[in-house]
Amino acid sequence: MQSGGDDDRKPRGIRTRLVNSGRVPFDHHGFVNTPIYRGSTVLYPNAQDFMDRKARFTYGTKGTPTIANLEQSWTELSGAAGTVLAPSGLAAIALALTSVLSAGDHMLVTDSVYRPTRNYCDGILKRFGVETEYYDPLIGAGIEALMRPNTRAVFTEAPGSQSFEMQDIPAIAEVAHRHDAIVLVDNTWATPLYFPPHERGADIAIEAGTKYLGGHSDVLLGLVSANERCWKPLRQTFDAISACAGPEDAFLASRGLRTMPVRLAHHEKAALEMARWFEQRAEVLRVLHPALESHPGHSIWKRDFFGSSGLFSVVFKPVSTAKTHAFVDALRLFGIGASWGGFESLVLPFDCSEYRTATQWNPGGPCIRFHIGLENLEDLVDDLERGFAAMTKA
Ligand SMILES: *Cc1c(COP(=O)(O)O)cnc(C)c1O
Secondary structure, eight states, X not given: OOOOSGGGGSOXXXXXXXXXXXXXXXXXXXXXXXXXXXXXXXXXXXXXXXXXXXXXXXXXXXXOHHHHHHHHHHXXXXXXXXXXXXXXXXXXXXXHHHHHOOTTOEEEEETTSOHHHHHHIIIIIHHTTOEEEEEOTTOGGGGGXXXXXXXXXXXXXXXXXXXXXXXXXXXXXXXXXXXXXXXEEEOTTTHHHHOOTTTTTOSEEEEETTTXXXXXXXXXXXEEEEOHHHHHHHHHHHHHHOOOOOHHHHHHHHHHHHHHHHHHHHHHHHHHHHHHXXXXXXXXXXXXXXXXXXXXXXXXXXXXXXXXXXXXXXXXXXXXXXXXXXXXXXXXXXXXXXXXXXXXXXXXXXXXXXXXXXXXXXXXXXXXXXXXXXXXXXXXXXXXXXXXXXXXXX
């Protein structure tokens, strides 16, 4: 918001900063929120100003106050040099990769990557002459052995958004930077609140704002932040492609930003309680949640992350698909569906084995992913008990 007196230099708490960042009420007649600017044409007062494009905003695709305020807030939150918005998380990934790669480049991508990222690499990037090689998410500094003279980028994501392997991103970044490669992270699970991407070694960080930033399952948005090294090419690529976010989605994401720390704190606490509840169940083989002491990546999570979010997976002891589906179908409070980060709980069965190439996915039983929403926990527990009862009967 407005900058004021001397004590502006005193560091403020994160909720205070997110309540105030990017807002300029007295540029908008005192209204608390920056309104939704819809616009293509921007008018100039005279011919010379038009020829010089002398204006804070020059054309609708290049930004509006609605867009710029969110970009600025995200840049501050992420500790970045700059941010651009994209119309979806996947569009943000495509934009980020396009800003970095050229024909003849080699890229290392975690085998646990969000599957549509994989499809983009194996489809479009391959067609454009970029070779993608997948690596074991547990590789850490061992990624050294995979670096080639033409390795231009390493794409990380921790934890995997179904399988929950933790990656040692600082170790991977140290190796990559020694080889002059660019490090990207898909930071959707933790958000910059729980994993400061650039401080941990990422040159470019991607967030599906569709998830926790939107927070209400009614927004599609992606954000790409970059450090000094990558900011200019990122912004130039954004301007060249011009795939910009919609004004309503940017507005709703700015609104989401104010409450994101409060919502995430609740998702974190509730998901941890539910994960511990699952660990006690006789039907459960393992719970894949990095903040649990039992998780193989727990020490990395504890070292690098400030918190955990509402998404984790559960591996059941071996049972038939019919029984697994009976469990899922009996739930009334958990919607069956992809995406997550909204106020409501979700569930989905998954199997990574069919598309992994660098690693084998052998979790030991059927896998279910949960997103824990903002409902009362005792109601969610009742619902899950109903699911287990249906599973026994099926
Ligand atoms: C959902 C998701 C995306 C893509 O976001 P969309 O807005 O749905 O395109 C990217 N990465 C991860 C890890 C996600 O969960």
